[in-house]
Amino acid sequence: MTGLAVDAPPSAVAEEASLAALLRCCVREVAGPRGQVWHAEPYVLLRVADTLLRARTYGGLALRFESAPEWLERGSWQPLSTDLLVRLVETELGGVNDEFAVQVGASRNAIAALLTARRDTPPPADPWLASEQGLVFGHPFHPSPKARGGTGWLRYAPEAHASFPLRLLGVRDDVLAEAGDTGPLDDLGPAPHGYTVLPAHPWQLDLLAADLAAPLADGRLIDLGHSTRLAVPTSSVRTVYEPQIDRCLKFSLDVRITNCVRKNSWYELAGAVELTRRLGPVFEDLSARFPGTRWLPEPGYRSADLGNRLLEGLSAIVRASPWSVCRPGVTPLLSGALAIPGSPPAEPVRWWRAYVERVALPVLDAYLSHGVVLEPHLQNVLVGVDAAGLPVEAVFRDMEGTKLVAGRHDLSGLPDRVADALTYDPADGWDRVVYCLMVNHLAEIAASLAGPGSTRELWTAAREVLAGYADSVGRPRPLSDLLAGVPLPAKANLSVRWARSADRAAGYVPVTNPLA
Structure with missing residues (x-):
């Protein structure tokens, strides 16, 4: 702009x-x-x-x-x-x-x-x-960054500084569907004997009204009214922060927002719990090697077993809140908000070096050492800053975008559809990591730091940080190519919208590597 x-x-x-x-x-x-x-x-x-x-x-x-x-x-x-x-x-x-x-x-x-x-x-x-709630303009390389389906969305829009009480349903216990740890949801309010409380996004219930009529009429579901606190929608629109239980809840809206129909598919529900179980040891190792590395587990989901549309449509994935994982004195901030042009820090190169160390190194090591594809785009990373505003922590979230590299994990015990949704082949996984980290994320932060000036000094510092890490792990081929300046993959959002394809069909176009 x-x-x-x-x-x-x-x-x-x-x-x-x-x-x-x-x-x-x-x-x-x-x-x-x-x-x-x-x-x-x-x-x-x-x-x-x-x-x-x-x-x-x-x-x-x-x-x-x-x-x-x-x-x-x-x-x-x-x-x-x-x-x-x-x-x-x-x-x-x-x-x-x-x-x-x-x-x-x-x-x-x-x-x-x-x-x-x-x-x-x-x-x-x-x-x-x-x-x-600050991302008013959306993805800078998308032809329709704020396009969204449905009607009545403005009252629930994070960019409009919305907040609202959740609706609470009671699910009769014989049709309750859940997995993992969902205990915090029980603290949202009481449910009658034989029922379990299920939070719901008000917009979600409006969209599902016709499908809900029968189970509400016959008692498989009951309406328990509204929650007592205001939930606050986060940048992803369908994920809210619920202050009463200090958790984030990811709902299933089933409307198109930018490229995707935003819903919790049944296999993604199972996948979130499975990934949380598998990623615990991974992040334990990453946080030991790269102090300040944090993540937001998604330990459970709850829904109603009333056919696939309502199983998905009423589902709520439980996610830890960033305040619960950041150490005292550290303030989490969305990386996407830091990419908005504003007042740069007093020492931009020092700030940037700390930022790259916190964000980039655990992402690269997750792929190379653990076969885990994090999705570190600007809406999936929170950066914890200390009292002086210096980046000291990086918080990674959203299990939907996190994948396992095929061939490096034993998924034989999982249903085929769940296993397929959890994996990338090595090349696709690396492209996703490099696109999200370098093109979507670091390039935008660097531009905001430098303003109208040159970003060259910043990329020189980033290269030093990444080269130091590459040396420590024996300069594997992907890192050598990255440091040598091979072109980077940039997601083709206009092309996938023009083709009217699903987001998963989006390809990449090569762009200049600023490390060259």
């Missing part, structure tokens, strides 16, 4: 943010692979559908804009709009996708609505929750 005034109309800010996101996608996925991006100082120029575009940029791989993008019309540069860029993309890519323009427009409208709502509602006092 180029930085409109803070009192600019929400619609204008939403347009600027939407245009920037789509233009980044064009550079990375449309014009770049066709050799149609080049530098002509002070501009980056690109050609889309035989139309020349330009903007002043900074931030290296993160591609931040410091001037309003323009297009060349009859020899004169004119302001570029999101709607025009959508038409150019449609022409360039060919074929028919009647959803694409609608999704881009819906995302822009959602951003405007969120900005309007934020003006009237203060952020949470808790700094961690405030950071969770």
Whole structure:
């Protein structure tokens, strides 16, 4: 974004943010692979559908804009709009996708609505929750970063500083479905004899109303009213923090948010508990080798055995809260919030070196030493800072994105569908690690630290940190290639939206390695 005034109309800010996101996608996925991006100082120029575009940029791989993008019309540069860029993309890519323009427009409208709502509602006092609710513009390389399905979502949106009581259901014990440790859920409220309490997201119940009518009528489910405390939604929308039990709860909304339909599939429920069991020893070793490494276990889930739709739709995965794993005096903050341009620390290189040590080293070692693929993108990592604001801990979360490298773990005792959902082959696992860590995460943090200045000093420091780790483990081939500057894989979000494919079908495009 180029930085409109803070009192600019929400619609204008939403347009600027939407245009920037789509233009980044064009550079990375449309014009770049066709050799149609080049530098002509002070501009980056690109050609889309035989139309020349330009903007002043900074931030290296993160591609931040410091001037309003323009297009060349009859020899004169004119302001570029999101709607025009959508038409150019449609022409360039060919074929028919009647959803694409609608999704881009819906995302822009959602951003405007969120900005309007934020003006009237203060952020949470808790700094961690405030950071969770700060991602108004979403993924910087997604054509529709705030597109979401369903209706009535604004009252539950974290970006609107929402908070709300959960609904409590009673599940008759003969149709209760659960695994692992779900004991904390019992403290949300009493249930009649023969029933067990089950928390539910209010939006989730609205979406499932027709399916719930019969079990509510015959007593397999009963409505216990609302919880006594306000739950606070975190950046993932469907995961909330429940202060009464100091736990995060991951619900199953079954609506499309950006690329994915966000639900807890039955095999992911079983997989979360299985991974928590297996990852305990892994994180014990990582925290011993890399002090400050933390994670948020997901020890259990609870639902109702009322057919697959309600088993998935009513499920709640229990997750530890970050405050419960950070040591006293350490404040957890969402990495995605740290990537938003703001006031850099007094010693940015020292801060950055500490950040890379805390975040990158355990991620790389989890893959190389343990065959575990963490998914350290900006919404899956919390960074614990001390009283001076220096990164001293990294907290990894979300078992849905964590996988095991095929061939390095014995999964023979698991159902095939659960085992398949838990694994990546080695090459795919490495691509996922490198994309999330280097492209999605560190590149964005570096751009925010450097501002309009060069990121070169930061990447030199990062290279020193990573080279030291590589030397300590014998310079395995993946790390040698990374340090040698091989191109990095960047997830192709525009391409998967254009193809109307599931997110798991998303491919990668090569981008410049800033360690080169």
